[in-house]
Amino acid sequence: MPEKPVAIFATCLVDSLYPDIGMGMVRVLDRLGIPHTLPPAQTCCGQPAFNAGFRDDARAVGRAFVRAFRDCEAIVAPSGSCVAYVRSHLPHLLDGTPEHGEALGLAERTWEFSEYVVDVLHKPDLGARLESPLRVALHNGCHAMRFGGIERQPRILLENVRGLTLADFERSEECCGLGGLFSVKMPQISTAMMEDKIAALLASGVDVVLTGDAGCLMHLNGGLARAGHSLRVRHYAELLGEAL
């Protein structure tokens, strides 16, 4: 158990668009008796600017991110993408700034939500239970899976939920087509990828799709709603919080 409260890094998408995801995570931490805090100076880790090629802007925001979390012992975020960025890109980007050393330390203390629960807290079974059975597809975000090594942990948490069945779907490892600026610079290609993902999810016949990234969720739900489908993507933190 951590001595100091774990710091929540809400991420800009969850904070501004999907607060319920953050509240789900809070509920899980509360149930596990893990003290937490929300460092008030946080905004964004800077990844959007970095990926768009605006390194100076990403560096400035990244330095502020490090300062906002500098005193925290552990940081947990409901996004594999942001965590992968903080771990693998931010320290390198801040090379030569006063925050470089702290960024290296932060990289080792920042965890994605499911990873934190499974690997750090060693709570693979939250004792969660669903009132009615639910067939679920798990969409792993690309950054979480390929850059953060987060794939096993959400699966473990979900497999231990009573009443939940995980279903396979075709080409589950393929990107949903979001990719930040890519989705607005090349909307046709992005949409083609999204439509294929949506078709595969619909074909799997699941009741709901779960993911660990608000980005994929926003993209896929945007497409599902526009096409008039009732299927929706939810964040697993939110579902787990409800099922406790």
Place this chain on the structure above:
Amino acid sequence: MKPVAKDFIPASRIALADDHLRKAIFAGAMRPYLQAAERWAETSGRERLRTQAREARVRALRKLPELLERLEKNLLSRGAKVLWAADAEEANRLIAQECVARDARLVVKGKSMVTEETGLNQHLERAGMEVVESDLGEFIIQLAGETPSHIIAPVLHKSKDAIAKLFSERLGLPLTDDPAEMMRAARSYLREKFLRADVGISGVNLAVAETGGLVLVTNEGNGRMVTTLPRTHIAVMGLERVVESWKDLASIVQLLPRVATGQSVSTYVSIIHGPRQQGEPDGPEELVLVIVDNGRSAILNSDYAESLLCIRCGACLNACPVYRRVGGHAYGWVYPGPIGSVISPLLLGLAEAPDLPMASSLCGACRDACPVKIDLPEMLVRLRAEPPMRRKGGRMMSLGMKMWRYVMLHPSVYRWGLAATRFLTRPWHGEDGSLRGLPGPASAWLESRDLPAPAPRSFRALYRGPER
């Protein structure tokens, strides 16, 4: 091949709009991808092999001048000729000179991406020579007057029916849907060319410096025809395509067929150490190796040196969700897919391929697929940060980023900004909490997707700390 890499976005739209093409591309990329996955499932020590192969390539790039000199020395000692070409134009000129000096009328070619890069065929044809591609895929492409759409499978975008029609029109073969029959027709056409050709031109998969060996990894046997039947064999290689030792080559030769075509082993691995030696019964009388720079040494001395580790296996193309949907022609030049999005701008100049670094969702599938673990997403993001690319994004984009930065650096402005955004976008809020018909940069998103409006209360407004 004349680059049209500037037109990626319109070209990709054309590909997306063509259902037949789209299906052919998708199936063509998925097949080797799935086969490669099968091979991996039955291969132990994948990561060890990848690490060895990468180390071999890294070592080679580190000692490149030394290795190339050793390669040259070894080849010269066995009677080969070695020529150095600084750019595409010089490569074409040198090769044409060698052909003209031998009074060559007919040139047969094995598969070579670097000669696609330099546009050698057109150059030789302008000099009055007949040039015949002998790799089946390249042969089809040449008959059709097209360009390759994949590094390994140049004809990936064409259906069997389209090829049958082409063969019937150009080779006089009765229309057939039997691939074996089409292959036989190509074979008998090419056999006669092999026998008559004055010069054979091949690529080089890798050269081994320690003994001066040129290695060709092929499946069809045409490579051996090209390199042994004509009196003169001209091999053309990019200057990065060398390794130090046979030990270094071993891991790469094991990886290449697995990741490229999903084969455990390729049909042929040909090793050429020079022209026919005294007392040998066959082989060409002359061997000329042309080592082409054409922008590679500049890459070697840049932040993108890692891209030169590439062994041209095509695995990143097959794994890429963007390539799978738009195919190779959209990329507008010889090298498509993620590796093309990195090296086309580097070889052609950033202004000639301004959109390619953005042609990726940064999903990382290419990095996972690459047998030598090239960090392609990292290089794509690095290219996006190059000044010409940022200028291409326009002043609005830069201004937007400055505003974003200001907001993110001031948490109180951020909080206020969220509330203001919610208020200001109110006219566009749908009943379900989504934004509809919002103007500005959001419109490209909103063409096919809804966008949620900011939440009535942000997470930080809802957060109350731990339960007591």
